[in-house]
C-alpha cells in the first residue's frame with residue numbers, strides 16, 4: 001500500500017483553495033489519479049475528542065503521487081481549519097494558496113503561524129489567479145510570500161512556488177499535462193513529490209501504548225488490553241507505566257495480538273500485554289505504557305486550543321488567564337490553569353488560541369498529544385500540545 005500523506009490546503013478567504021482542489025479533481029480524475037470526497041460532515045465523536053454536537057466540515061481530495069498518495073484537506077471556514085489541526089493525527093505538509101491579485105493577507109499569516117506551531121514544516125505555495133495580473137506583479141507577490149515564510153520560520157528559499165489559474169484549469173479540466181491551463185496542476189503535484197519528506201513511520205517511534213482495560217492475570221501478572229499507538233513492544237521488554245503523574249517501571253512478560261501469543265507487536269495495532277510491576281486496581285482513570293527513555297512528566301505545556309461555542313454545548317462567556325479546568329488525555333485527567341499570551345486579554349467561545357497551561361501536579365505528556373477540556377464536568381473545548389515544558 002502506498003504511503004499516504006496529509007496535506008492541509010491553507011490561505012486567505014477567496015484566494016482559490018476550493019477552486020484549486022476542484023480543478024485538480026476534474027483534471028486528475030480523467031487520468032485515474034484521484035477520487036474526490038466532497039464536503040462531508042465528519043463526526044468528531046469517532047476521534048474520541050469530541051464535545052457534544054461538535055462537527056467538523058472539510059473536503060478531502062485523494063491524489064496518487066509518484067511514490068505515495070496525498071490526502072488534501074480543504075476547510076470551508078477558519079474554525080474548521082483549527083478544529084482539524086487539533087483533531088487530525090498529523091499534518092505532513094502544507095499547500096498554501098495565495099491570490100496573485102491580492103498578495104498575503106491576515107489569514108495567510110495566521111494560517112502559517114498555526115501550521116508552524118503544530119509542526120508542519122514542508123510547504124508548497126501556489127500563486128493563484130495568475131490570469132488576473134502581469135508577470136511582474138506575480139514576481140512581486142512571490143517575493144512578498146517568501147518574506148512572510150521566512151518571518152514565520154519556514155525554509156523560504158526551498159519552498160517551491162507554482163503559478164497558475166485554478167479558475168481556468170477548472171473550466172478546462174482536460175487532464176492533459178501539456179495543456180497551458182492545466183499543466184500547473186501537475187507542477188503542484190511534482191512539487192509535493194519533491195519537497196515533502198516521508199513522515200517517520202509510527203512503528204519507528206518510542207513505544208506508546210494506551211491501556212483501555214486491565215484485569216488480574218495468573219502468576220501475579222496484570223493483563224493490560226489496549227492499542228499500540230506508536231513504536232513496538234517485545235516479550236521481556238522493560239517499560240514504564242504512567243498512572244497520571246506517577247511513573248513505575250514494569251516488565252512485559254508476554255503479549256498477544258488477535259488472541260494469539262506473539263513475540264513482538266507494532267503500531268498501529270491492538271494488543272494484550274501481561275505485565276509485572278503494577279496491579280490492575282492501580283490503573284483506574286486510564287494509564288499509558290511508554291518506552292523507558294524519552295519524555296518525562298511535565299509541569300506545563302503550550303497548546304493550541306479551540307473553545308466550543310455555546311451551540312456546541314460550550315461556555316457562553318469568555319475566559320481570561322487564571323481559569324482552572326480539567327484536561328483529559330485518553331481518559332487520564334489532570335487539573336491545569338490557563339495562561340493567555342500577553343497580547344490576548346480573553347478567549348471567546350468559538351475562538352482558538354495558543355495558550356500555556358500550568359499543571360497542578362506533574363503529568364506525563366508529549367508534543368502532539370490531543371486533549372479535551374472540561375469545567376465542572378462540562379466539555380468546553382479541545383486542544384493539542386505544541387510544546388511540553390518541564
Ligand SMILES: Nc1nc2c(ncn2[C@@H]2O[C@H](COP(=O)(O)OP(=O)(O)OP(=O)(O)O)[C@@H](O)[C@H]2O)c(=O)[nH]1
Nearest residue numbers: 012013014015016017018019076128129165166167
Ligand atoms: N480569476 C480567477 N478567479 C479565481 C481563481 N481561482 C478562484 N477564483 C475565484 O475566486 C473566488 C473564490 O474562490 P474559492 O475557490 O471559493 O476560494 P477559497 O479560497 O476556497 O475561499 P474560502 O473557502 O471562502 O476561504 C471564486 O469566485 C472563484 O471563481 C483564478 O485562478 N482566477
Ligand SMILES: [Mg+2]
Nearest residue numbers: 017018075076
Ligand atoms: Mg473554499
Ligand SMILES: [Zn+2]
Nearest residue numbers: 172174179182
Ligand atoms: Zn486543460
